[in-house]
Amino acid sequence: MMNIGSMPVERLLRKQKALARELRAQANLLEVRIAVLGGSTTNEFVDFLELLLLDLGIRPVLYQSEYNKYFEEAVLSPSPLTDFRPDIVYIYTSSVNIQCFPPLDAKPLDMEACVSAEAQRFAAIWQALQEKIGCLVVQNNFEMPSQRLLGNLDCVSPGGHVRFINLLNREFTQAAASQTRLFINDLSSIAATIGANQFCDPKRWFSYKLITSPRGSLAVAKSAAATIGGIYGRSRKCLVLDLDNTLWGGVIGDDGPARIRIGKETPEAEAYTAFQQYCLRLRDRGILLAVCSKNTAEIAQQGLEHPESVLRLNHFSCFKVNWEPKHENLKAIAAELNLGLDSLVFVDDNPAEREIVSAQLPMVAVPDFGSDISNVIAVLEDARYFEPVTLSREDLERARQYEKNAERSHHQGRFASYGEYLDSLEMSAEIEAFKPVYLERIAQLINKTNQFNLTTRRYTLSEVEKIALNPDYITLYGKLSDRFGDNGLISVIIGRQEQSTLHVDLWIMSCRVIKRDMELAMLDSLAATCIQREIREIHGYYAPTERNGLVSDHYAKLGFEQIGAQDGQQNWKLKLTPNYIPRNKHIKELVSG
């Protein structure tokens, strides 16, 4: 990881080739095939996108359309594109590609006709891509025009371009809200954040048919990389916070809890309050919060009991306040929350702490916001660490589920044996073949599970849909509830039958339910289905990656016998007999959905 996103644009332009070479040499990159269909010159954007994705552990295989042939290549003659077999098609269009602006003297009906003509042209692209390829589609919406012929009236008059683009963007929004495979890259917001005149460079448009400045290209690429990274589970999941001069002004151990600066009384106190509110909104959105601070725990807690503090102790899924080195505490936080270090973002006002953490744990993101807390939100926003691709009910409830997990761990301390603890959880599972209502969640889980994942195969939603209907496949999803609540859909198996053998192509489980014997219950259900179908052997495969060491002994623990290894992959076998003895003892109840 090289932290490409925080490098200045000049360095990225100059060193693009050397940086790409260095990043491509990393081990265990996930290959994703991306076709960029451009309405303008896209090479600079594509160069930046490649660097940013490589830095997220994704090696893009890239295809670019002929200049301004995005419609033709998607709809009229798609064979080069279908031959390329893209996982993602990115439609890189912008305001220069609008064909039908309403005339200045347009009536409302004329305006609506123009909006609908443009929207239909793009809808045809999305539909063709779904029918012919079934890939994910990322679509730019439109930046606001830098010319406003009618001034402020441009956003009101039916002939105004600003009004027109607003309406067209609304059409795109509605399409993306109703199509799970369509993602918007929000050019309108990206350009607004930089400023339209910094984003576009008319000189480059006239000279090279390139709409953006280098800075503009980089901003679009960052945003696209965040979305693509999110689709493949590379978004970060936990914000780890220092306390003194990060969540409040002052040093609580020296100044005392009553003297820390938080609340509305001074500009400085307001800035800390705003940052705490921002953290709380992230938490509401499913991002976990943790504390990593050098302090005495009892005193530090009093800061979170301050009447003006927005954040309270119970908002944090993990609280590491001691005098140990911060990188040690960050490792402990990751372990306790069952997260990889590459899921953490660490915010600390102290440059020395930031530096040692970056040096010791390069996988942890450590944003440099200087020392002025009023900058920190903009820096976090710009880096796009926590990009969600869809907001599921799961995301909105995640923080609560981890809170319950903490309660469970606490609970665990009071039992004579681990089995007794599992029994006390009163678990019940629902394990069945894929159902339409869960397919989206299943695809989401498949693409973002990295640790408990035996083969790390990725499937698009359309592939999952096809497999669900294919009689040669045995599919299982698992949901798990316990006395503390519902953990949701947390495990998936895809098996492919060849005569009397079942090949387990995919076996994944969310780390939230590790050590709950859910994998035993899944195997029992799989075995039962296999026996019904007169399958004699289950073949399991383990393909090691940097992240799935957790399951290196998965098949051994389940009583499989190793039958070989090739190219680093291990092959395992389990013979089935009609008197198969179920492995699971602690998940008491199996319910049907």
Add this chain to the structure above:
Amino acid sequence: MADILSQLEPIFRDVLDNPTLRLTREANASNTEGWDSLAHINLISSIEQHFGISFDLGELERLVDVGQMADLMEQKLAAL
């Protein structure tokens, strides 16, 4: 003059990914490996950013070899 060439050389080496490139006034897209139309955009943008100058539209059209770039840059840098 030689000074501008020596400042341009590392930029060309980076962008064209050729660490041993020797830059001369005569160098142009057809006699320099890797200098295609896309590398050209990158070269111009990198030069503009590095020196804090900006070529206007007419100038961009005339920047076909290193000699012309260096002459134009000399004028621009003198005017800064």
